[in-house]
Amino acid sequence: MAIKFDKISDGQYQLDVSGYVCPHPQMYTKKALQKLQSGDELSLIFDNPSSGESIIAMCETEGDEIFEREEGNGATTWKIRKG
């Protein structure tokens, strides 16, 4: 179980923090978003619901947009557009 941060294509990134609990998911998401340019998209895969609420609030404050949310088998994928 390792955190995976990959570039999928130009402006498309993926961060997989599934299996990790607080505080890792929100702190790694912040770190990943800092590496992106405005308009880039991040697919965030996580399975720790309480981190999700912190990430929503963080995106609201920073002006990043969560534009797609999918519930899967035990994990959630959110697509975030950097503001």
Next chain:
Amino acid sequence: MATDSTQVMSNPGLLAHKGGYKAMALVALTAILSLGLLANDTRWIYLLVYVWFGVAYGVLLQYGRFCMASAIRDLFAIKVPRMAVGVMIATALFSITAGLVTVSGYSTFHPHPLGWHIIAGGLIFGFGMIFTGGCASGSLYKTGEGNMGSMLVLLSISFSMALFTDLGSWSNNLAPASWAESALDKGMPEVLTVTDGWFDLFTAGYVWNLSGGTVGDMLGTGNVWIDVFVGNVLLNAILPSLVILVILYMSTYRKGYIRRSKLESLSYGDEMRGIWGMITSSKNTAIAGLGLGIFAGLQMWATGALREHYEIFNFGELLMKMGYSEGLSIQETVFDPGYWYITTQEAQLGGWVMSLFGRDVTDNIFFGLQNGIPNPLINAPLLMSVGIIVGAAILSLSRREFKWKIPSVETAVFAIVGGALMGIGARLGMGCNVGAFFAAVTNGDLTGWIFLAGMLIGGLLGVKAFNVWLNRKSAGDEFDI
């Protein structure tokens, strides 16, 4: 990973999935066990009050994801005030119910002695909880969500507290000589060996010389309503909470609010709407806080009423009447706070397990004189903690959020080391984020704010240390793009 977009935002009924059945089964099991106990002896109702209030706390904690570690960490690490706002609203609301219980004469709260140990304890506790990912109550509800890392945190807290209160003779030299003299003056029974062990010296030679009280006591107007509602509720809880809410708004939420509202300058009304927006964005936490406040007040009232009914001051007396004398303190008492509390009963669990392995922990003031080491099956506050786990499991199962999570080596190490620090901090500071902060400030005890100040300093240092670790790790391949 398989995804199914048709499930997005779906909200199936409770019995439309396996988790719902499991949740119902847990409720039924708890109810059957409770009825079995009552059939054995109706006086077990005293213990069951703890259990069922625990279940209610667990449901509320999971619903609001109520966690002080999250409140402090998210504030410093990612500038998100959501949980801190929820905790402050909960503080203000709980103070009102606690005030009502106090004026009704059923309060079981005792103010903590004021001294340096409060801020030192808060600091160590706050530092540790950044690494464990949950505070003392947060780790309980997360255990109920299937997080075994949080279970490890609970075990680490339990044993570090038990070991810390049972430090051997080697630690005597770490205490000032004046503590030993002062401890001897207290004339305690020899069996407690009060001059042997750092924690005994600290308790009898230092803490017992201190005094504490509530803001209401300080006002001392002679009118209990004014003392409680002006002193304890307004001055010690609501006003400081409002000041902190304004500080949180100005330092974090306002930036995003200005951008979203597209206003160039904010009028007084805009600012008020902004603060309200911040509060409502923490709605779930605030609702949980309101519920916790109401239930915590009701628990004090219920326990107080049962004590009056059974004509006892402490559960130990009732246990004696019921024929259970093992594990009581030399005063024939057990830990029985009568309100929401977390850590002392976990220390008792650690002490009880140590005693199974032949270690006599009853020569310590903490176990031998104050709290006892009752069998976990009849330790009412410990069963409240079990109730919290059960309550959180019930809600997380029904919300399809329950998931067994086995910690990685990194998470396990953080859980054990962070949990050990939390345990030491909790014993130094006389409680955790619940007993030393939440229950204290809402009952008019200023030491709660001092514990919070310590937790904030410790939390800030913890976030800085965690970031150093994160940067070191992410400098490797896994985070390099």
